[in-house]
Amino acid sequence: MKELFGSPGRVSGFGLRVGQFVFAAASIGVMVSARGFFNSTAFCYLIASMGLQVLWSFGLACLDLHSLRSKRNLQNPVLVSLFVVGDWVTSILSLAAACASGGVTVLYSRDLNYCKQPPYFPCSRFKISIVLAFISWSLLAISSHVMFWLLANV
Amino acid sequence: MKELFGSPGRVSGFGLRVGQFVFAAASIGVMVSARGFFNSTAFCYLIASMGLQVLWSFGLACLDLHSLRSKRNLQNPVLVSLFVVGDWVTSILSLAAACASGGVTVLYSRDLNYCKQPPYFPCSRFKISIVLAFISWSLLAISSHVMFWLLANV
Numbered sequence: 001m002k003e004l005f006g007s008p009g010r011v012s013g014f015g016l017r018v019g020q021f022v023f024a025a026a027s028i029g030v031m032v033s034a035r036g037f038f039n040s041t042a043f044c045y046l047i048a049s050m051g052l053q054v055l056w057s058f059g060l061a062c063l064d065l066h067s068l069r070s071k072r073n074l075q076n077p078v079l080v081s082l083f084v085v086g087d088w089v090t091s092i093l094s095l096a097a098a099c100a101s102g103g104v105t106v107l108y109s110r111d112l113n114y115c116k117q118p119p120y121f122p123c124s125r126f127k128i129s130i131v132l133a134f135i136s137w138s139l140l141a142i143s144s145h146v147m148f149w150l151l152a153n154v
Numbered sequence: 155m156k157e158l159f160g161s162p163g164r165v166s167g168f169g170l171r172v173g174q175f176v177f178a179a180a181s182i183g184v185m186v187s188a189r190g191f192f193n194s195t196a197f198c199y200l201i202a203s204m205g206l207q208v209l210w211s212f213g214l215a216c217l218d219l220h221s222l223r224s225k226r227n228l229q230n231p232v233l234v235s236l237f238v239v240g241d242w243v244t245s246i247l248s249l250a251a252a253c254a255s256g257g258v259t260v261l262y263s264r265d266l267n268y269c270k271q272p273p274y275f276p277c278s279r280f281k282i283s284i285v286l287a288f289i290s291w292s293l294l295a296i297s298s299h300v301m302f303w304l305l306a307n308v
Binding site for chain 1: 193194195196199246249250251253254255256257258260261264265299302303306307
């Protein structure tokens, strides 16, 4: 298998996983701190989806760290297939959650004007949380594409 | 290059493009026929995004048909790279639009209860349009993955 930026068991791959984990956790933290987030199903789904991403990325970051320390090669077809499926499922769920929340936030702030009128939702917090979710998703998208490329080159 | 299901210039590829085109056009039609869709930015974005998908898929369907008739091979690296970029951009925009609209529809129907109380939005039409957009996106996702796989195997 080729050695690409972001491959499993490389420093760049480990960095991507840590980035995904940190941004997803930050997104959850900001959303939970926003008053009234539970009024929208989309925001609850964003928290659930980012929670899944935190678990997945943390697990793979640990695996990458173990591989870096023990110099074990993680690039065998079975493991890469597993990473591809997991990455794609998490990636699609994260993008769906971020976009659904984005749609609701735009509705609140532009169409219903709920940010400057009662019930005065903290839209800026919603927006920060969604931007963090998008950053986390974009890092995951890089990992997913690298994994798919590796699998296609087996 | 390998010959895969859904490759450009094959009957399966042409079928996928026609499916994407038909479902995206149907999604636009149903959404436009729903009263009050313009109250939400997400629904307008869905129409714009499905419009782009209609144009892209129609163009590629014509190219596939031309290739099928003239027996010309479309699988050269430059063309496939172009298809990959176009497919991925359209695919991400379509998924984002479908999810944003889905988030708003769930907010209307479950959280704000706007479907059974004033302003009585036609939520079933919104839902049908979003389901059609998701079907169109899933067909486009198959095409995108096939293209990426072909490019990785150049």
